[in-house]
Amino acid sequence: MLSTNVIPLSVWQLLLIYALLTLSLGLLLWQRVGIVREVLIAITRMTVQLALVGLYLTFLFEQKSLLWNGIWLAVMLVTANFTTLKRAKMVRRKFFFRTLAVTSFASLLTVTLLLAVVSGSVRHSLFYDARYLIPLMGMLLGNSMAANVISLETFYRSLRERQKEFETMRLLGATVAEATQPFRVTALRAAMNPLIASMATMGIVSLPGMMTGQMLGGSPPMTAVAYQLAILVSIFSLSVVSATCNILASIPVAMDACGNLRHDVLLAQTSRR
DSSP: OOTTTTTOHHHHHHHHHHHHHHHHHHHHTTTSOOOOHHHHHHHHHHHHHHHHHHHHHHHHHHOOOOOOHHHHHHHHHHHHHHHHHHHHOOOHHHHHHHHHHHHHHHHHHHHHHHHHHHHHHHSOOOOHHHHHHHHHHHHHHHHHHHHHHHHHHHHHEEEEEHHHHHHHHHHHHOOHHHHHHHHHHHHHHHHHHHHHHHHHHHHTTBHHHHHHHHTTTOOOOHHHHHHHHHHHHHHHHHHHHHHHHHHHHHHHHHHHSSSOOOOOGHHHHSSSO
């Protein structure tokens, strides 16, 4: 049930918050940064998209339907997969179904385990309750998507930049798995470093959003801490599993029959100016 301690924000109160933008936009104009138009478009899109999502989630919360929840989860997974491949500069039609399968399996497994544990705490099943399922999936998927983008982009960028090193290892008899090992290590380190830095300073430098939201909603601090720890561990685990498996699943498509990198599967090579 929703906490009665939540303080609602009216439209007028929200507009007052938006008034803060006048200072930031004024500074950007003063400094001639040249991104004011992009900022206004981004803020407008964010406002409209979140408002529409809020209306749809209100419908989902009332329905408590596994079917409707599943439809929304599918939309989230497909959108995240499109975004990951686009930002990683990979040809989507080549990798789409492989990365979608990996991301879906890892994400659904993680959220299922998380909900199974949480269900034991609140004494009822949460799999039909969008109030729990959708926000948790959103946090897991959103954070792991960033790790997937960094890992895939770093892996294939490193392969392109150090192609001679890769080819030398292949000529010396290394298998594709052996020759790509150093590049996988580089990619996974790059993807995990932001998460590790964030976890190491959590609670001192920043308070996580979920924990803050729960406390604003009236939850005791230690309850909020316990849930936040569960989320952060789940996010890190999902990020490692999905990033690693997506790299491994993409390699057979990215390599030709001789084990050489195919440049037609990477957008950075085909669309470079």
